[in-house]
Amino acid sequence: MSIDNFMKNSVTGWMSSHGEHSDIVMSTRIRLARNLRGRRFPIAFSPEEAKDVDQLITEALLNSEENGYSYMKVSALPLLERQVLVEKHLISPQLTDPERHGAVLLSEDETLSIMVNEEDHIRIQCIYPGFQLDGAYEKADRVDDYLEKKLPYAFDEQFGYLTSCPSNTGTGMRASVMMHLPTLTMTKQINRIIPAISRLGFVVRGSYGEGSEALGNIYQVSNQTTLGKTEKEILSELKNITLRLIAHERRSRELLMSKSRLALENRLFRSLGTIAYARLLPSEEAARCLSDVRLGIDMDIIQDIDMTILNELMVFMQPGFLQQYAGTELTAEERDIFRAKLFRERLEVGDKRLKEEETGE
């Protein structure tokens, strides 16, 4: 398969580089956790109950007027495809646990995914590119309204939506924005910001998992509190925090530009050189260089590279995608070679330009 075709078939809605403040906010995600009344949660249910729940939810959605959902039973998917769904953030790693009898319903553009039998019976998830908290919430909320009309939810006057984990009880809503904060990281200001944000009932995490090191300077900011506040209040608080982080990051960028322009340009162009020409590209290095090149594009230091390509590479540099593109399983070293190859092909623009200059056109 040609790389262009592969990309075309693999890119999902939220990977495009559109949306407000899309230079700093890469994507916005809303997740609503819901459960059916009178049925045990996935941690405690039997396989029969699991199948029942799956059938109820799936029927309610597939017969909906909001058509176009495709249904996938997770256990029926090849391992690699499951991994790709996880890497696209369309399902959680937990859903791949075969005992949960998990399934996923995906909207055509993949901005909406409904996980069945994850930690809760229903997890409605909407991911949008850029900073679109209200839009993403409205879309998830609409699916929630629709499902609620057809299925009896576990809800309590005092505690709200009843979820398996007490950290979701109440609204069941987790709202998060994924942000690229390279200069706040370079200048170590992020270390002071993270504890300040957590005092407000929000958390900041590195993008890939729970590790302390944020891969590619990407952070996820999300609400920790789901009780005692309305969805609107949570969203507007998160909006404020995000806008303040954006302003902070912009200010640091300007400062770096005025104080140490040459050093900055040197670093960003070296990173571009690495991803455009390397023959071995481990994932940490790829993430770091992508972050630099992204910063270079945002600051108008690097031109001629489409941000959408960088967004794609962020996702495609992960093991599942690489192996899917390769069409075979790869060892760690083979992946580093393949990743380098993929980056070179995708960033061919630079190569072509060089060739043109050499031939004097």
Next chain:
Amino acid sequence: MLCEICNERPASVIFTQETMQGSTERHMCERCAFQSKMFHFDPNQEPLSIQQFLSNWLGGSEPFQSQQQAKEPLAEGPECPECGLTFRKFLDIGKFGCSTCYDTFRERLPRLFGKLHNGHSTHAGKIPVSFNELFAVKKRIEEIRLKMQEAIEEERFEEAASLRDEANELKRLLTDGGGGANVN
């Protein structure tokens, strides 16, 4: 680290078990921990210390309980009739097994939620439409009852009787048309 029971999922629950030889740690995934019977009280088994397991989940801020209390079977707390989860096990795993758990542990939850949710323990957000309708009917019945009370006190018995009929009609609506919604 992988769960020592299923060897498949990551171990996210650590039980510390006190024995005569000292303490041993057991690492399990939450699913195996939920299903495991070993943490139900067995008089022949050395009990876990309650502090350890509260400190696991509540960050050690719970007041210490005496060794005496920890040995009482009561320490397991109420048991959910639907899924069999005890309050003690809930604290250790950190997950409810079903929505009935919320009723079973109702009295103990506000404190716990307060710790998790910045001091909040009551829902303020969205209410499903079906529940909203039920709340409205309940409120209406309450209003009719008050009026009925007034009517009786003022000896307007005919009016009181018709108000009573109206209230009964609404109550029937709650039990028939409510789809079994749990609103009390």
